[in-house]
Amino acid sequence: MMQNPRFASVLAIAASSLALAGTMILMSPRLAAQPRGKTVYDAHCVECHGPTGHGDGPSATYLVPRPRDFSTGKFKIRTTETGSVPSDEDLNGSIRRGMYGTSMPGWERILSDSEIADLVAYVKSFSTQFTAPPKPIAIGDGVPSSPTSVARGSQVYDRLQCSKCHGTDGRGAGAVRTDFEDDHEQPLPSADLSEPWTFHGGATARDIYTRFRTGMMGTPMPSFADAASDSDMWDLANYVVSLARKPVWSMSAEEVRQFYTAKDAEAKADPVKRGKYLVETLGCAQCHSPADKDKHVLPGMRLAGGLVLRIEPFGDFPTGNLTSDKATGLGNWTDDEIKRVVTKGTLRDGTRLLPFPMDWGSFSTLTPDDLSALVTYLRTVPPVVNKVPPLSKPLLPIYLWGKFRMLILGSDPPMVFFSGNAGTKGAH
Amino acid sequence: MKTFLKGAVLVLLVVAAGGLCTFLYFIPPFYTTPPEEFGKAMSDAAPTVTDIADPAQRAIAERGRYIVMTSGCIGCHATNGSQGPDLTKYLAGGAVKFQTAHSTTVSRNLTSDKETGLARRTDDEVKRVLRSGTFTDGHVVEGSVMPWPVFSNWTEEDRHAVVVYLRQIKPIRHRIPEPVPGNALTVPGAVEQDYAGKDYGVKEQ
Secondary structure, X not given: OOOOHHXXXXXXXXXXXXXXXXXXXXXXXXXXXXXXXXXXXXXXXXXXXXXXXXXXXXXXXXXOOOOOOHHHOOOOOOOEOOOOXXXXXXXXXXXXXXXXXXXOOOXXXXXXXXXXXXXXXXXHXXXXXXXXXXXXXXXXXXXXXXXXXXXXXXXXXXXXXXXXXXXXXXXXXXXXXXXXXXXXXXXXXXXXXXXXXXXXXXXXXXXXXXXXXXXXXXXXXXXXXXXXXXXXXXXXXXXXXXXXXXXXXXXXXXXXXXXXXXXXXXXXXXXXXXXXXXXXXXXXXXXXXOEOOOOOEOOOOOOXXXXXXXXXOOEEEEOOOOOOOOOOOOOOOOHHHHHHHHHHOEOOOOOEOOOOOOOHHHHOOXXXXXXXXXXXXXXXXXXXXXXXXXXXXXXXXXXXXXHHHHHOOOOOOEEEEOOOOOOEEOOO | OHHHHHHHHHHHHHHHHHHHHHHHHHOOOOOOOOHHHHHXXXXXXXXXXXXXXXXXXXXXXXXXXXXXXXXXXXXXXXXXXXXXXXXXXXXXXXXXXXXXXXXXXXXXXXXXXXXXXXXXXXXXXXXXXXXXXXXXXXXEOOOOOOOHHHHOOOOHHHHHHHHHHHOOOOOOOOOOOOOEEOOOOOOOOOEEEEOOOOOOOOOOO
16 A cells, blocks of 8 residues: 555645644643633624623623623522532533523524533633532422422412512512612513513423522522422422413413403503513614613613714714603603604604604504503603714715715615714713 | 807706706605605505414414514515515515624515525524524624614513514515625724615525
8 A cells, every 4th residue: 555655645744734733732732621612602602691701792781681791600500509600511401401581592403512511611711610619409309299289389488488579479469579680780570480481490390499499699589498498499399380371372362362451451550661661672772872892881871872873874863862861861851752753753843853773663653552651661761961962964965975876876875883972971 | 049058058957957956855755755654654564464364373473563563673674676675575684784893694584485584494493583693503693783682672472473473474585695704894893784775685596
């Protein structure tokens, strides 16, 4: 075989390049230790968790709950004692399955087993907490669900005062408070226990038992390992499972009708809540809050306006201050004036807006009830003094030349989103 | 006679120039069209759900329609014809091209087309994009391009209703190019949205 000079040279090149690669790997231990985990992380995780794992990626600002800050080493979904870091299997499971009811998707069918394992190692490298070994808990067989176990669980629910945060019905009824914050002072409402499809770590009795037992670190949900016996916690888990209601995708026609009628009644009874939901899901804050270069809303400036959109050739459009400040916000606007902008794109002084960037054509299809709820909620947004400059239109010749380029020459003018606040912030 | 001709030509030129300027000033007729018509166009364009036989699905799809309509999906997922957005091609995509620091992305086809639309995806896959911007191939669309961080605030049941509705949109074949790394930004660090009324879909024979 070696008589073939071509084969010999190929072999020589292969051997030398292999040796070179080996030397390179040996000479750069960091590269050898975690190249793949970082590659996978940078490709799939930075949009939410940020390049340094602080949970501050460009999309993090609007997510509830906020993406995990890996630097703290605190994780919600664990099978380890409270105060302990999670086990590798815990992290692996969370990446694989995702976190139900949050923006963390399951990566099981997207990433390979080895990629997920590499990712676990890389995520652990963000925190020094992982130098201490995890303290796993032993989970027994549990108490099988039965009417008596559920009844006992209901008593445990009362004794541990779960209703203070989750309500007597598990849906917040009579709760002292449901609008909590996590360790980073980011909004975190208490879980609706009737919607098991939103339980981040799964909805089996075993999952729920584990949450009671270990607590959800970084959130106000503590561990009850010291306050309740093991069988108490299993009974409680069985009780919480029993609180589940039917989701809309399993309902009959009559149930769907009743469900939406009840939803409408709920919205009417609590317009602030409905309005908040509308503002959050229509994305008002995404344009009406100034953000820095990393797309993080400037501190305390949610809905305070001042983000600038440049639309050639129409001009620079700073977004309005939607807070309830009387001088610079909506405080002095009447309900009808606010509704007129939202649905007809017409400002107080009669100025007409373009049908973009503010999509008032779509908002005009809101029902009158929803529109009122939206206004009711905006009234409750704490005032922020931020005087936003008026729309700046280009000079007429520039405008006409821009239109000519766009409509006749077919050039492609962009709409540009700028970072920073164009308004003048004031003290209140 | 000569001076008269000269004068006539001059007047004609001035009228033509003035006419062009007036045309440019008022076209498209954003400021002259009554505001009510923009909203009517939006609600008329969204296909109704009366074709759905199953009453439960129909009620859910009706709610989905309301959310799709009010959320303005059509703002980016429209298809442009020669006269701007062609609302008969509801949600067939391609109207807007986004450029960010990382990539260039074109709004996708959300109709039920089997080869170029949402029929390629399962319900869970569509919901995953709406909740976390994560596509089947693992790429994550930036939240400043597709506002999925906003839509992640939908309850799981509202998100389900949106998917049920999108499944009812009649299929329109319109292939959209995959996102590509790189861009041609005019303002570094900004997010740019090209909206000039072109079709950024793939031209097919």
